[in-house]
Amino acid sequence: MDLTTAPTRDERRITVTVNGEPHAAEVEPRLLLAHFLRAGLGLTGTHIGCDTTNCGACTVLLDGRAVKSCTMFAVQADGRRVTTVEGMAAASELHPLQEGFREEHGLQCGFCTPGMMLSAMALLAENPDPTEEDVRWALSGNLCRCTGYQNIVKSVLWAAEKMRRQNAMSAGGAQ
């Protein structure tokens, strides 16, 4: 499906910065942000789970804040910054959260993982030293059907610690 050329009655030109790169497209107003990312830009790391605003699998960051991309229209992202799981780190690298999920076995089937990691990324930007309770609270809008919550929480705490160490080291190096 090429959403950039599909003929429709009412299309809007939007420009969305996705993972640091600006993308211009003509979209129908009813196109959901999740579909724009997946079908329009080929960024299939954003998963669509329940499609009814319950599960959080489609979570992306909109100007740094976690949102459910199945519950807003692509036109609403015009002029804004979107971060998906593909944009967490360069292709050859892992973000500390991705590393944490690997180290602590934070994924089983992996379907909820991108949404979990983006919610966690928003948490750690706001609170670099969360308690276990803080992590559970921040992830309470993301459902894991494998029920792997224990290890997901451990993964986020692992990443938080690594990011704090990295920040301390780079702060020390700057002096």
Next chain:
Amino acid sequence: MYPARFRYEAPRTLEEALELLAGHGDGAKVLAGGQSLVPMMKLRFAAPELLVDINGIAGLDYHVAGPDGGLRIGPLCRHYQLERSELLARSHPTMAAAAPLIADPIVRNRGTLVGSLCHADPQGDWASVMLALDAEVVAASATGRRTIPMAEFVVGTFQNALLPSELAIEARVPAAAGSVSGSYLKLERRVGDFATVGVAVALETTDGKVTRAGIALTGVGPHNIKATAAEQALAGRALDAAAIERAAALAAEAAKPRTDHRGSAEYKRHVVHTFVTRALARAERKVAA
């Protein structure tokens, strides 16, 4: 799931938004946080011809104390802002208790209080809080403004008192006299679920006596219910065990629960009694302290 096709407008001013609404009868819908409207559109329960997205209008995301101590909440004030609000934590205990219990953290990043009131879901939490606080909704149209008391704003299940040409531009909580206490208690099967039962309690007390009591119920009727008899039973009284029991019994009587997958009608009525008792007992400890 895809919503039906619609025309999309994103006005930059309130005046433009009101002009758009004026010309479209009941075919137009206002898009604020969209956390209820977009799912409704995807499920085709709603199929507006025109969607007026107000997110591009600057200056609507406020919640501020007015000169008289009342609170004014703008139509783009999102749940997360209220959850993190020092103003609410300091002086609006019922609202501060409710904010973290709305939906889930991701939905709270987008959804708005005023939008929740307009959606008029009988399981919506904010409508009960606003009923307990005797709040008002300010409605604007291209031809003028009017203020609608919360008790008249929700007219039925998913039905509010707005005319098709009107936009809810503010919720107003009146200033409190004396010392305020209160809470919002919500029974939910999991985070993000709708309330099985929710109870909002807002009290004003002077010298240990209740000067104003607000009690409202979520999820136990065709719309949020203001437990007026229970409120009146507390007015002018100290919060002793007898007064608390009387108010809890009257509130349980005011509930009109239905048996569904969340519980039996009898169970829900029992929870109303328990929650009102608990909320008033907490308030009593605060008043005594």
